[in-house]
Amino acid sequence: MASIKDTGVTLRRLDFSESSQVMVFFTRAHGKVRAIGKGIKRSTRTRFAVGIDLLEVGDMVLSVRQARQEALATLVEWKAQRALAGLRERLGRLYAAQYAAETTTALLEDWDPHPLLFDGLLTLLDGLCTAEAVLPPTVAYQALLLHQVGAWPEFAVCVACRRTPATEGDLYFSSHEGGLLCRDCEAGHPERRLVDRRGLPLLSGSESPEDAVTTRVPGEGSIVEGVFSLLNYHLAHQMGREPLLACKLVSR
Numbered sequence: 001m002a003s004i005k006d007t008g009v010t011l012r013r014l015d016f017s018e019s020s021q022v023m024v025f026f027t028r029a030h031g032k033v034r035a036i037g038k039g040i041k042r043s044t045r046t047r048f049a050v051g052i053d054l055l056e057v058g059d060m061v062l063s064v065r066q067a068r069q070e071a072l073a074t075l076v077e078w079k080a081q082r083a084l085a086g087l088r089e090r091l092g093r094l095y096a097a098q099y100a101a102e103t104t105t106a107l108l109e110d111w112d113p114h115p116l117l118f119d120g121l122l123t124l125l126d127g128l129c130t131a132e133a134v135l136p137p138t139v140a141y142q143a144l145l146l147h148q149v150g151a152w153p154e155f156a157v158c159v160a161c162r163r164t165p166a167t168e169g170d171l172y173f174s175s176h177e178g179g180l181l182c183r184d185c186e187a188g189h190p191e192r193r194l195v196d197r198r199g200l201p202l203l204s205g206s207e208s209p210e211d212a213v214t215t216r217v218p219g220e221g222s223i224v225e226g227v228f229s230l231l232n233y234h235l236a237h238q239m240g241r242e243p244l245l246a247c248k249l250v251s252r
């Protein structure tokens with residue numbers, strides 16, 4: 001058995017038995033890790049406080065069988081850094097944070113480190129604690145997540161003919177094809193949806209989309225809802241299902 005130290009955030013929490021929980025952590029140095037906390041719910045007399053909250057950030061020590069990394073790690077120590085209490089003050093903030101946790105859990109492989117994504121998730125969670133409008137930072141995180149797992153789509157040209165689409169008329173997006181489809185090419189692709197063109201400048205510019213969304217999205221509104229829905233459509237395709245929390249964040 002080997003011990004590893006890391007900082008992580010709880011993405012999922014499952015009851016395992018009367019006294020134990022299985023948690024999915026996103027750790028900074030080791031990526032997504034599943035760990036069992038034995039005795040975690042029992043009492044404050046254990047090494048753990050009173051259990052670990054969802055979306056709690058802390059420093060941990062894990063015991064790992066190196067030869068079998070697919071097996072559960074064992075949580076040996078947990079020291080909470082911050083509880084992100086502001087997330088629980090408003091439902092919209094909590095839904096946005098849970099959406100980020102859900103999509104991150106689904107798209108990451110176990111033991112595959114993504115430190116930039118980890119930092120981005122913490123930036124998102126910290127920002128959501130005081131956010132008035134939750135969609136712009138959530139969209140920025142969607143963009144970062146898709147970039148980091150190598151699934152960012154093509155938004156500058158049509159993926160079929162490689163031409164810049166006309167500036168007017170219907171424009172489509174295919175998740176399977178990985179980007180935009182112009183009107184001349186869309187017919188041969190059954191999996192596609194219409195694109196709200198007003199959000200395209202945020203997605204196709206030279207700066208990274210997460211920066212563009214952070215600096216240029218004008219708060220809450222139909223444009224940012226359109227971008228959220230488009231990126232959510234693509235995330236759902238990667239996940240093989242619709243994220244459960246998506247419907248809580250936009251009305252359509």
Ligand SMILES: [Zn+2]
Binds near residue numbers: 159161163184
């Ligand atoms: Zn085309």
